[in-house]
Amino acid sequence: MATTGTDLSRMREMNQLSIVWALRGNPPSTVTELAGRTGLSRPAVDVLVQALVTDGWAAVEEPGAKSVVGRPARRYRFRADAGHALGIDIGVHKILVMLSDLEGNLVRTVRRPADPEADPAARLATVDETVDELLAAAGMTESDIWGLTVGVTGPVDASGRTSLFTPLPGWSTADPAGHLAGRFRCPIQVENDCKLAAVAERWKGVAQDADDIVYLLAGIRTGAGLILDGTLRRGHGGAAGEIGALKAVRWLDAPGHLAACPGVPASARPGEAAAWVFQAAREGNREAKTAVRRYTRDLAVGVAALVLALDPEIVVLGGGFSRSADIILDPLHRELTKHCLRLPELRTSTLGDESVALGGLRLALDDIDDRMLSAELAAPRAPRG
Amino acid sequence: MATTGTDLSRMREMNQLSIVWALRGNPPSTVTELAGRTGLSRPAVDVLVQALVTDGWAAVEEPGAKSVVGRPARRYRFRADAGHALGIDIGVHKILVMLSDLEGNLVRTVRRPADPEADPAARLATVDETVDELLAAAGMTESDIWGLTVGVTGPVDASGRTSLFTPLPGWSTADPAGHLAGRFRCPIQVENDCKLAAVAERWKGVAQDADDIVYLLAGIRTGAGLILDGTLRRGHGGAAGEIGALKAVRWLDAPGHLAACPGVPASARPGEAAAWVFQAAREGNREAKTAVRRYTRDLAVGVAALVLALDPEIVVLGGGFSRSADIILDPLHRELTKHCLRLPELRTSTLGDESVALGGLRLALDDIDDRMLSAELAAPRAPRG
DNA sequence: CTGGATATCGCTGGGCAGTTTACTAATTCC
């Protein structure tokens, strides 16, 4: 930890930054309020915030005759619309793109269906179309986007590829980052979908209060994303959370218990079959209940392995099957009790299928913050990848 | 992240701190060298380092006629002996206490045998005697110790107890922190032995270059300690790494394969039996080799679970059996290849049975740094727990 | 033994950032 020395100019930069942090996420603030939040004196805040205004980071709101005594104060707000971020979920069945401003306020969402059998080129073409539609609807161009994250299935290596494995056909050689770099000059991240969903749960989901989270994707696929000490755990090769690959953990076969349940309509697609079984179990069907019990039993081994390895505060149940959490949660809890030393809290995701794109947004915003705000504070401008 | 504003005095403090970091771990340095390391100007460093001298953090070394041209420079050194730290390993068979200065230089080590069957009171009495002997030999008193860490077996909760389980008889209700707080007024930490060993491997062992480490304690007991992103991973309830509790992971039974090997002398104690088997396997004994293969097969399941969950850079093989790494490493590597997606590097610990106390030292020193150096820089004084 | 080369030491003036203090401006309450 080679701390480097500081001089006056750096100090001013830091104070300007501290004002940005005090402005962001708060309603338009007066100089006095900012002075209170930052610990700086009023004159100092005044000078700094005016510099932020001329730089384009902040905007003045003239006082709107508030019902307070004393002279009404000018209010300053962070110009969250100075830049925007994209979260792109490249799923098996859908492409979902979300647009937010610098404060993370959602501006627009566009969703398109995707053919599960589509090859990478076709899938990326759909991504392009979806992005086109969203940008057009929002009245923006590529240069308005300061950062974006792509969520894909399978572990993502340092180059943004999913070389180890992925359920998307042909995707192990696809290069989504390279493809998008042709359009976007901003930093582009590619990340595993479970990891992004975990990030989303901590940002806007049911795990906002926790620093140590195991996110469980329970659906036709089974996977996990880890947040430790409040930051996403990627793993040295990007493959953290892939406990399902262990043979003793039967995550690959687990959903098969549901599909193999007697009575499932022969015409049902995988997702429908599971939904049928959960509904049947809800209605008391004995065989369905057995299938669910077998499923959760297999699911629990992997969760227990993660819980024992990491001792998290919360396990979040997400993915398509989390809609049937009322059926899954109890047997899962019982199974985990058998395996674990210390049982973490079990919560059910409420973000639905937007969690991956949301987590992508958060990661893109974090990256923007790292580049724009921590280093130096120039005029607002899209960072270059 | 509510960054707080900064003023001149804080800036000076930060610069003084950066000089402390530039002094520590380096040979006595000239003002010019410090200026180069910190990026500050020579006059600034001069003033700050002189303040450090009057505060007692630094000492002047008059120039010793060096073979350089030009006027010989005064050299300043960090007064690492201003305070000291203790690392205490409360093991099943031994009590080991290590003393270091603020730079982590070992000053003295004292070891005493412990009765495996001793109750907590007797064990803590042995700890007291060992500490007494060490302090007397070093010519110090309790007030010279600024921080200490106790290593024990079993997961440690927030209060410093091992309430979940521990192989030390009666220890689940023992309170080593409370006991030592009667003597020492400095901060006292209690931590799991595997976790401390992991810290030691990153500090002075074979994993100094890695940020993501799984430490495997392979001995009569089996356990693990995790370092992620360069910091010890404790877990929300202090039970991270306890993957051995999973039934599918046969860590409890694994060493039994060695003890049960045909041909082991009936009189051998557990540790001796394992050593006998490893030696026999080395000499080509077929049954011993089978026992070792069975042992590593069981061991590998748990390691694979940790590797798949965390995707570390390095797995360090430590514990008593690591002396026979030549026999274990190959079959372990083969088994891991079967289970894992991406195989981390496998290394063997070289720290021996001092790793727990060493890791305790590192944790105590980190705590001292956090309290003394990051916050404010008063005159050197032992922090209060 | 002496003078030059070299690098540190110690000092001084300049600039900058934030604080304190004081004063003026704008609004509400009575």
Place this chain on the structure above:
DNA sequence: GGAATTAGTAAACTGCCCAGCGATATCCAG
């Protein structure tokens, strides 16, 4: 309309770092 309250602004003040200069100490060549 005046008192009370709060915001905006300007000045003086303090503290810190930096650039630059002369003084100092040592080595080395002749």
